[in-house]
Amino acid sequence: MRAITTRPGVADSARLDELPEPPDEPETLLVDGVSIGVCGTDAEILSGAYGKAPPGRERLIIGHENLGRVRSAPHGSHFAPGDLVVGVVRRPDPVPCASCAAGEWDMCKNGLYTERGISGLDGYAAERYRLEPAFAVAVPAALGDLGVLVEPTTIVAKAWEQIERIGARAFWKPARVLVTGAGPIGLLAALLGRQRGLEVHVLDRVTDGPKPALVAALGAVYHSGPPRDLPAPDIVLECTGVGELVFDVLEIAAPDGIVCLTGVSSGTREIPVNMTALNKQMVLENNVVFGAVNANLRHYRTAVDALARADRPWLEGLVSRRVPLAGWQQALIRRPDDVKPVIVFG
Amino acid sequence: MRAITTRPGVADSARLDELPEPPDEPETLLVDGVSIGVCGTDAEILSGAYGKAPPGRERLIIGHENLGRVRSAPHGSHFAPGDLVVGVVRRPDPVPCASCAAGEWDMCKNGLYTERGISGLDGYAAERYRLEPAFAVAVPAALGDLGVLVEPTTIVAKAWEQIERIGARAFWKPARVLVTGAGPIGLLAALLGRQRGLEVHVLDRVTDGPKPALVAALGAVYHSGPPRDLPAPDIVLECTGVGELVFDVLEIAAPDGIVCLTGVSSGTREIPVNMTALNKQMVLENNVVFGAVNANLRHYRTAVDALARADRPWLEGLVSRRVPLAGWQQALIRRPDDVKPVIVFG
Numbered sequence: 001m002r003a004i005t006t007r008p009g010v011a012d013s014a015r016l017d018e019l020p021e022p023p024d025e026p027e028t029l030l031v032d033g034v035s036i037g038v039c040g041t042d043a044e045i046l047s048g049a050y051g052k053a054p055p056g057r058e059r060l061i062i063g064h065e066n067l068g069r070v071r072s073a074p075h076g077s078h079f080a081p082g083d084l085v086v087g088v089v090r091r092p093d094p095v096p097c098a099s100c101a102a103g104e105w106d107m108c109k110n111g112l113y114t115e116r117g118i119s120g121l122d123g124y125a126a127e128r129y130r131l132e133p134a135f136a137v138a139v140p141a142a143l144g145d146l147g148v149l150v151e152p153t154t155i156v157a158k159a160w161e162q163i164e165r166i167g168a169r170a171f172w173k174p175a176r177v178l179v180t181g182a183g184p185i186g187l188l189a190a191l192l193g194r195q196r197g198l199e200v201h202v203l204d205r206v207t208d209g210p211k212p213a214l215v216a217a218l219g220a221v222y223h224s225g226p227p228r229d230l231p232a233p234d235i236v237l238e239c240t241g242v243g244e245l246v247f248d249v250l251e252i253a254a255p256d257g258i259v260c261l262t263g264v265s266s267g268t269r270e271i272p273v274n275m276t277a278l279n280k281q282m283v284l285e286n287n288v289v290f291g292a293v294n295a296n297l298r299h300y301r302t303a304v305d306a307l308a309r310a311d312r313p314w315l316e317g318l319v320s321r322r323v324p325l326a327g328w329q330q331a332l333i334r335r336p337d338d339v340k341p342v343i344v345f346g
Numbered sequence: 347m348r349a350i351t352t353r354p355g356v357a358d359s360a361r362l363d364e365l366p367e368p369p370d371e372p373e374t375l376l377v378d379g380v381s382i383g384v385c386g387t388d389a390e391i392l393s394g395a396y397g398k399a400p401p402g403r404e405r406l407i408i409g410h411e412n413l414g415r416v417r418s419a420p421h422g423s424h425f426a427p428g429d430l431v432v433g434v435v436r437r438p439d440p441v442p443c444a445s446c447a448a449g450e451w452d453m454c455k456n457g458l459y460t461e462r463g464i465s466g467l468d469g470y471a472a473e474r475y476r477l478e479p480a481f482a483v484a485v486p487a488a489l490g491d492l493g494v495l496v497e498p499t500t501i502v503a504k505a506w507e508q509i510e511r512i513g514a515r516a517f518w519k520p521a522r523v524l525v526t527g528a529g530p531i532g533l534l535a536a537l538l539g540r541q542r543g544l545e546v547h548v549l550d551r552v553t554d555g556p557k558p559a560l561v562a563a564l565g566a567v568y569h570s571g572p573p574r575d576l577p578a579p580d581i582v583l584e585c586t587g588v589g590e591l592v593f594d595v596l597e598i599a600a601p602d603g604i605v606c607l608t609g610v611s612s613g614t615r616e617i618p619v620n621m622t623a624l625n626k627q628m629v630l631e632n633n634v635v636f637g638a639v640n641a642n643l644r645h646y647r648t649a650v651d652a653l654a655r656a657d658r659p660w661l662e663g664l665v666s667r668r669v670p671l672a673g674w675q676q677a678l679i680r681r682p683d684d685v686k687p688v689i690v691f692g
Contacts, residue, residue: 099602102517107632109601165515166634169508171448241629243621255455256445261629267622275589276613282637283587283607286453288512289635291628 003126004036004328004343005059008051014062016328022130029079029131030071031087033345035148035322036125037065038331039184041118046332049266052119063125063343064089064117067139067148077133084139086150086304087124087131090115090294106158106294127325127345137300140308146315148342149188153303154295156189156237159260160196161299162292163235166258170286174234174258175199180249181239182211182222184318184340185262189237191314192306194218201230209337214317227252234258241265246289250278255285262292349472350382350674350689351405357394360408362674367474374476375425376417377433379691381494381668382471383411384677385530387464392678395612398465409471409689410435410463413485413494423479430485432496432650433470433477436461436640452504452640461640473671473691483646486654492661494688495534499649500641502535502583505606506542507645508638509581512604516632520580520604521545526595527585528557528568530664530686531608535583537660538652540564547576555683560663573598580604587611592635596624601631608638 001021007013022030042062045051053060066087073079092100093112100108117123139147167174177193179186182204193200200220204211207224215222223230227248234257236249241263249259281287295303307315320339323331331341347367353359368376388408391397399406412433419425438446439458446454463469485493513520523539525532528550539546546566550557553570561568569576573594580603582595587609595605627633641649653661666685669677677687 098519099517104517107516107518107602111601162515166512169511170453171445171450172453173444238625241622241625243619243623243625246621246625255457256453261625264626264629265622266626268620269622270618270620272616273589273619273621274614274616275592275619276587276611276615277589279584279587279589279592279607279637280610280612282635283610283639285637286639287637289628291625291631291633293629293632 001127002325003061004063005061006046006051007059008045008053009048011048012046013048014046016325019126022128025130027074029073029077029085029133029136031068031085031129031131032071033124033127033129034067034069034084035145035345036063036343037148037152038341038343039065039152043332045118054120054122060117061122061126062117063123064115065148065151066124067145067150068124068129068131071128074133079133079136079138084141084143084147085131086137086139086147086300087116088135088137088297088300089117089151091121091135104296106296106299125343137297137304139304143304143307146307146312146319149307149315149318149340150300150303152184152340153188153307154299155185155262156192157299157303157306158295159189159237159262159292160192161302162290163258163260166288166290170256172256176231176233177201177235177237178203178230178233178249179237179239180245181263182215183239186237186239187214187318187339189239189262190215190218190220191310194220195306195309201233203227203230210317210320210339214314214339217314217317236260237262239263243267244271247273247278250282250287250289253287257285257287259287259289260292261289347473348671349407350409351407352392352397353405354391354397354399355394358392359394360392362671365472368476371476373420374478375419375423375431375482377414377431377475377477378417379470379473379475380413380415380430381491381691382409382689383494383498384687384689385411385498389678391464400466400468406463407468407472408463409469410461411494411497412470413491413496414470414475414477417474420479425479425482425484430487430489430493431477432483432485432493432646433462434481434483434643434646435463435497437467437481450642452642452645471689483643483650485650489650489653492653492658492665495653495661495664495686496646496649498530498686499534499653500645501531501608502538503645503649503652504641505535505583505608505638506538507648508636509604509606512634512636516602518602522577522579523547523581523583524549524576524579524595525583525585526591527609528561529585532583532585533560533664533685535585535608536561536564536566537656540566541652541655547579549573549576556663556666556685560660560685563660563663582606583608585609589613590617593619593624596628596633596635599633603631603633605633605635606638607635
């Protein structure tokens, strides 16, 4: 079978490999790969800046935004051949920390987790793979190949869950949301905000391409100007990882406002900050800023539910290109109009 | 009757005034002032930098850290003559915002609240004052004149409540606490941490005076070195308002760590910050930073409970000086060994 592999730490070492079929492990699902979404983490891995091969191996099968179809399932697994399935990315530590033991590996306290396609475990960019039923999430047939959006949606499902749990610290009836960045994560964050009946604003730099129309189609408002011109949001989902934006959105957040950081980027630039003034504002306005990474099983389930309720043509608009496995490299070259490129198997 | 008044906005305008007795308002408590604690906010008001007189008036009676004794109480108020009582400081907006209407004026969303002794309402630094039963909190007789510590304790009662409510966003079993600043707020924050059975570390600059011994007497660990040498805390209560410290404590916070900002200070100094890297750490470690200000009625009740459970000699150690009303100015001059100076009436 074919799989996309790379040598972590070595730039441009990715290739389409011919590998043996997965081993015979009858207690797990045997899955045919359907498709793989490509994101910034994949680009980072392929650039050699990130990722780790499984123990004792040089190469890693990549791919974490996954969709597959069950080929065979163990008895009692609640899966049957033909079912669409998404595999969880992160796995608990071998000797689990308290959070991992509680099923919340997304909150892992010791950093010893593994991640399929990223760190220490083979990913899903393969024509066939094994999947433990405990880490497999059923995708309704009606969602079809849009199930490849489940994994990125888990990120915002967790973000929204954490915003609402943190918001419950006091009386709180948020009305206005700001999402910074109109990439796939930002657009899905906006979708979940609209599904909650909130007024959603999305800020990005671009003024053309598909993003403004995707935002408008949600019933949300698209902005490309400076953040300070925006109305004060009760909730911010920061989806770019750009440090300066964190200050900008804190400055305009409403009293009791909650800022959720979901984006990660690299940068060494230092900017001058009056932290004493920022601290004072946060205290006097009861502001919250928090980071959210990854997702656990319950976020996969809420992500599936959110996608199942969404408008299908709108979700189709997120998948900007479908590239066959043979041309996989095309999916990794970023185009100006890209939202989410997908590699399709078989 | 005598009262300490000032002209907000005018430095060094405070004086001991002879004022008429409070008006006849039989639906409220009539209270004899017992004592007033002095804090940084009082110093800021007396310097002319902060505060607002009641509408149509030039002068404001100061004093918000209050303790009084009921002289007369309306029928059905659950108070009787002789009861010790603390008055709530902040009051909801005249046309309340949703948070104020829900009794959470500490989370006021429009900033139109008033504060006795600070902003728009006379304070408690008077031999006699009126107090609405709905904003009066009973102090057990056993706590006696240490009831003057209730109001500063409400600040940390709210901080701890919010930490615990935010912590409930996920599985979380915190073990280690860092408190920055060993002033009254920091020491009371440490007390509440120890009452929760947590390992508490307190960081301050001083190496002599009463603070190290007060920390040790709690069964907590006192530190005066750089924050980076401290073990990673699950919870931080930042009680200084010094901007640089916010970065320092974020850097050492454990994964899933929660940093509560309670301190406010002034400063215009800008420091260079790689905010992109700080954002990345917060995302990957699910860190939370939030501000907490003021307190509502339930925080007054938990503050009274916390003080009632505390060691009385330890609480005595927080009251560094008791100054009679005639010498009130002495309480406002900061001494190196001061923890909490108190002005005593009658």
